[in-house]
Amino acid sequence: MTAYSSTLLPTYAPYPFPIATGEREYVVDAAGNRWLDFYGGHCVASTGHCHPAVATAIAEQVHKLIFYSAAAQLPVRDAAAAALVEFAGNSMASVFFCNSGAEANENALKIAVKLTGRRKFAAFQGAFHGRTLLALSVTDAPKLRKDFDSLLAPVDFLPFGDATALAAADFSDRAAVIVEPIQSMAGVKTAGSAWFAALRDKCTQSGALLIFDEVQTGIGRLGAPFAANLYGVAPDIITCAKGMASGVPMGGVLMRTDIAAALKPGDLGSTFGGGPLACAALIATLKVINDENLMAHAHALAQHIRANMHGVVREVRGTGLLLGLEAGAQAKALKAHLFDRHILVGGSDDPAVLRLMPPLNVSTVAAELLLDGVGEFGAREAA
Numbered sequence: 001m002t003a004y005s006s007t008l009l010p011t012y013a014p015y016p017f018p019i020a021t022g023e024r025e026y027v028v029d030a031a032g033n034r035w036l037d038f039y040g041g042h043c044v045a046s047t048g049h050c051h052p053a054v055a056t057a058i059a060e061q062v063h064k065l066i067f068y069s070a071a072a073q074l075p076v077r078d079a080a081a082a083a084l085v086e087f088a089g090n091s092m093a094s095v096f097f098c099n100s101g102a103e104a105n106e107n108a109l110k111i112a113v114k115l116t117g118r119r120k121f122a123a124f125q126g127a128f129h130g131r132t133l134l135a136l137s138v139t140d141a142p143k144l145r146k147d148f149d150s151l152l153a154p155v156d157f158l159p160f161g162d163a164t165a166l167a168a169a170d171f172s173d174r175a176a177v178i179v180e181p182i183q184s185m186a187g188v189k190t191a192g193s194a195w196f197a198a199l200r201d202k203c204t205q206s207g208a209l210l211i212f213d214e215v216q217t218g219i220g221r222l223g224a225p226f227a228a229n230l231y232g233v234a235p236d237i238i239t240c241a242k243g244m245a246s247g248v249p250m251g252g253v254l255m256r257t258d259i260a261a262a263l264k265p266g267d268l269g270s271t272f273g274g275g276p277l278a279c280a281a282l283i284a285t286l287k288v289i290n291d292e293n294l295m296a297h298a299h300a301l302a303q304h305i306r307a308n309m310h311g312v313v314r315e316v317r318g319t320g321l322l323l324g325l326e327a328g329a330q331a332k333a334l335k336a337h338l339f340d341r342h343i344l345v346g347g348s349d350d351p352a353v354l355r356l357m358p359p360l361n362v363s364t365v366a367a368e369l370l371l372d373g374v375g376e377f378g379a380r381e382a383a
Ligand SMILES: Cc1ncc(COP(=O)(O)O)c(C=O)c1O
Pocket: 099, 100, 101, 102, 103, 105, 128, 129, 130, 131, 180, 184, 185, 213, 214, 215, 216, 241, 242
């Protein structure tokens, strides 16, 4: 079988097997082999693959109403917004629904321009915020930016987590500062809550909006609803996507009351944003996370993985179930070894760091299989 059908534009180098079905933390290939999914379909399968409660909610909604745009009031959309705002806490009062992480960031940055009248942004070295033009403007990836330079908005990239650089920065002409609370693609890089508090202060003093891009860190992944809750920092805007509807495409821009009050109907829009299927899936996803105590589970399982990861993994980075395994020059071979054992993990822009972003309900048994796989590789390398 070819890697891609000739009609499908190649984007990623796909796994060398087609996935047929999924159940909880496993996907099953066309030959019936099970693969343990610590990659989570790129951090998306928050409640696992095909959680029965999410599947039922989507199926029931399909038979009621597949779609109507924001031109109509839909009870399921109102309920989804209320559920997400309640889940987020942290002074978030309204949400704009869209369809992806890039679209959420694009809209958050546009809101900042509209409210401040400023045209420049600040972001951080190593950041990934998406591929649409404003999201790409604040993304520090030269290979993605190079063909579009003249179309991108002015941005300064500061060192992430660097208190001295932050103290020296001037945001007085910046519409917004956008930050991933954990820089996932860059290699699961973290910064302390004191640094985020200083960033909050600096934005407040200079009148720049603080946007937390929680596309990966949000919706319970870190063992808290959002990183903002975990760090005790209140951003002006939080963006989310990926796991929020367990894999049904959805993005969200959460904002404070005063920001929502400054926007009027027509300022933001998206035909498919907040569609009934995504809203039903979001409500079910949040209910599963709460009912099954998945935030506490994510926290406990991460502690277990961290405590028992030895050998070639020199450092376990990250929080909750967004973890980076620093394995130096052996990272690539470790990934291949795990693959041979039917365990999928992610890579990152740092060739020494592998990423774990499994479903939040990944089992302890699965964690043991991962730990065994890493241990076996270490023993083989040491022999
Ligand atoms: C932190 C972060 N922000 C934004 C995006 C863009 O999301 P999407 O691919 O849904 O546009 C991603 C995607 O990986 C991401 O990791």
